[in-house]
Amino acid sequence: MATWDEVDGALERAWAFEDMAKAAQAAQRIAALCDTLDHHADVSFGWGHLTVRTTTHDAGHTVTEKDHALAEGVNALMEGIAEGFRKHVFVCTHERAEGAQRPSCGRRGSMELMMALKRSAKAMGLEGIRVQKSGCLDRCEEGPSAVVYPEATWWTLPTQVEEAAALAERLR
Numbered sequence: 001m002a003t004w005d006e007v008d009g010a011l012e013r014a015w016a017f018e019d020m021a022k023a024a025q026a027a028q029r030i031a032a033l034c035d036t037l038d039h040h041a042d043v044s045f046g047w048g049h050l051t052v053r054t055t056t057h058d059a060g061h062t063v064t065e066k067d068h069a070l071a072e073g074v075n076a077l078m079e080g081i082a083e084g085f086r087k088h089v090f091v092c093t094h095e096r097a098e099g100a101q102r103p104s105c106g107r108r109g110s111m112e113l114m115m116a117l118k119r120s121a122k123a124m125g126l127e128g129i130r131v132q133k134s135g136c137l138d139r140c141e142e143g144p145s146a147v148v149y150p151e152a153t154w155w156t157l158p159t160q161v162e163e164a165a166a167l168a169e170r171l172r
Contacts, residue, residue: 004071004075006063009061010053010054010055010061010063010067011054011055011063011067011068011071012051013051013071014050014052015049015051015078016049017048017049019047019048020046020048023046023047023048023049023050024045025081026045026050026077026078027043027045027050029081029149029150030050030052030077032150033073033074033077034070036090036137036152037135037137037138039054039056039066039067039069041053041074052071052074054067054070054071055067065135066135069134069136072134072135073090073134073135076090076130076132076134080130085128085129085130087129087149087150087151087171088129088130088148088150089131089132089148089171090133090134090137090146090147091110091117091131091132091133091144091145091146091157092105092106092133092136092139092145092146093105093106093110093111093114093134094106094134094136094140095107102140102141103140103141103143104140105137105140105143105144105145108143108144108159109159109161110133110144110145110157111133113144113157113158113164114132114133114146114164116161116164117131117164117165117167117168118131118132119165120165120167121168121171123168124168129171134147142156143156143157143159144156144157144159155167
């Protein structure tokens, strides 16, 4: 994970912007991602700057896998802002241990489904679309899950690669 530092027991990263409005827009997108992941970072911004700081409160304010997953998601969002993505699709590829009480998107073929969706979007010539894996989106019981930003639209992916590929049409 690029350019996150551990500072006083938390992961932290800062970005520079041309103005306050762009920093505020990025902060709003990060807030929506935090709500989606149900893991809330401290986000601060002002004229030309934005800082994100994350730690797991219920683990004694230590850095956990939740913080690393959030940082990865924030990196992807910020990369999308820099590159001008119109839509960003996060597909849960989290894999729980064999015999876990809850189902696992990763054990239901979500990586293959994500790749099919990504290939289809590219083959259709859809510009400004980013499809990538994410950590747990906490919709395990519904089947392999994805969320599309900026709309924050939730998808339960079909189990067949061919059907997942057809979802790319919805990204137009």
